[in-house]
Amino acid sequence: MLELDVSPRLLTASFTQGNEGVKANRLDNHIRYNLTTDRNKTMRTRFFAFALLLSLLIASTAHAAGTQLTWYGHAAFKITTPSGKVLMLDPWITNPANKNGAADLAGITKADLILITHGHFDHVGDSVAIANLTGAKLVATGDLADALVAYGGYPKAQAGMDTQGNVGGELSLLGGEVKVLFVPAIHSSAVSPPAGSLNTDPHSGGNPGGFVISIAGGPTIYATGDTDEFSDMSLIGKAHKIDVMLCCIGDHYTMGPVRAADAVKLVGPRYVVPIHYGTFPILTGTPAEFGEALKKNGSKAQMTVMRVDQTLNL
Numbered sequence: 506m507l508e509l510d511v512s513p514r515l516l517t518a519s520f521t522q523g524n525e526g527v528k529a530n531r532l533d534n535h536i537r538y539n540l541t542t543d544r545n546k547t548m549r550t551r552f553f554a555f556a557l558l559l560s561l562l563i564a565s566t567a568h569a570a571g572t573q574l575t576w577y578g579h580a581a582f583k584i585t586t587p588s589g590k591v592l593m594l595d596p597w598i599t600n601p602a603n604k605n606g607a608a609d610l611a612g613i614t615k616a617d618l619i620l621i622t623h624g625h626f627d628h629v630g631d632s633v634a635i636a637n638l639t640g641a642k643l644v645a646t647g648d649l650a651d652a653l654v655a656y657g658g659y660p661k662a663q664a665g666m667d668t669q670g671n672v673g674g675e676l677s678l679l680g681g682e683v684k685v686l687f688v689p690a691i692h693s694s695a696v697s698p699p700a701g702s703l704n705t706d707p708h709s710g711g712n713p714g715g716f717v718i719s720i721a722g723g724p725t726i727y728a729t730g731d732t733d734e735f736s737d738m739s740l741i742g743k744a745h746k747i748d749v750m751l752c753c754i755g756d757h758y759t760m761g762p763v764r765a766a767d768a769v770k771l772v773g774p775r776y777v778v779p780i781h782y783g784t785f786p787i788l789t790g791t792p793a794e795f796g797e798a799l800k801k802n803g804s805k806a807q808m809t810v811m812r813v814d815q816t817l818n819l
């Protein structure tokens with residue numbers, strides 16, 4: 506198991522936060538002292554030292570502007586791009602696995618896009634509340650977008666054709682910083698009406714899916730959505746070098762740990778984050794079983810088990 510957040514970024518961050526001022530001051534004093542003894546030699550030496558310090562600071566700043574991935578439990582993520590754009594993915598922030606759900610939801614005051622893999626309540630989640638507050642546009646199939654607008658309360662003006670797609674289509678969004686490829690998932694996609702609605706019939710949300718999210722200057726992330734494994738997953742890994750796969754493992758409504766490990770082998774990501782487990786008692790798959798299955802099937806992907814509310818720097 507690899508903890509992605511034990512990264513050079515954290516080391517550079519502590520360097521810049523903890524010692525930057527102290528080091529700069531010491532350097533200053535030292536330069537002043539040496540100027541009176543051997544001016545030229547010391548100036549040269551100190552200039553290079555200062556240039557090195559500066560380049561380290563610049564490097565750490567550049568790294569700080571990477572991509573952040575926050576997990577809220579279940580299948581809910583926030584992705585912050587290097588330019589600060591915010592993508593919410595299946596944002597059921599107030600799910601039972603997230604003790605800070607209400608506070609987390611209140612803290613989401615900026616979002617540019619909301620990506621929803623399918624119409625089930627545990628993936629639509631808090632989308633409408635976030636959309637109303639932030640003006641975020643909906644990235645979903647046209648069928649799901651239509652159903653969420655007609656029956657789910659999603660603001661129509663934020664669910665236009667520019668951010669709708671369907672399987673095989675790759676959308677270039679946010680000025681080209683983010684590309685979203687719609688890929689299949691084997692599942693279902695009924696949209697439940699909002700609580701209190703007179704019409705309690707579920708509505709068709711079209712076909713379920715997953716997303717391959719390619720971020721300029723950042724990682725390529727494959728979110729499986731809810732699915733079983735299928736052999737065409739190997740095509741996803743062929744077309745895109747996947748850095749991080751967000752992979753359902755919970756069983757019961759999706760593939761469980763062993764089939765999920767097969768899926769990882771088909772896709773071939775560098776890292777895999779298990780999701781969609783433990784939220785309800787019936788989602789029995791565990792990261793431990795998943796890790797065992799990955800070892801057994803010889804997958805080279807490194808499993809990263811995220812904590813709820815944890816942010817990884819990618």
Ligand SMILES: [Zn+2]
Binds near residue numbers: 623625628693731758
């Ligand atoms: Zn589902």
